[in-house]
Amino acid sequence: MNKKAIYKFCPLCRGDFETKTLVRTEPQRLVCKECGFIFYLDPKLVACTIAQTINGIVLQQRNKSPKRGQWVLPGGFVDRGETLEEAARREFFEETGLETAIKCLLGNYSYPGEANIIIVYQSDIIGGTIRPCHESMSIGEFAPEKIPWDQLAFETTRKALERYMEKNYPSDLCLQNGR
């Protein structure tokens, strides 16, 4: 994170932060002027899932900014103390109403300067009924040739779907989809 201090006060003593170089090879840190507390701006983990019903790959249409109306893989932030796999299953269920069993890790995605690290699993659907939550405008099931490539919300959504297609479908089908 290169952004200037997004946190102004120490969460322990309410003292002011200053930006300091503690280790030359590491980013500058926020350090409390009063108590010396170091506020490490750690990344945030996001766990997402690609799973398919008999109708197609399950995508969620976002109902909030940014990228409202565009399509993403169902997923969300990992809670502290929760395993990545638990988070992926929980988020997928919360957002779609479908229960999943993880098959394999599809990939992980991180970007310079970005806080979020995204882990994507490939899973089987093992139960439940589709019911969108308030975070979705709708839940879509897309046959491989119907994936809305030009309406995907994030670079990770596209990259993970591309990898999934390469793994699960012949490459000539991937090419037909405009990649």
Ligand SMILES: [Zn+2]
């Ligand atoms: Zn402090």
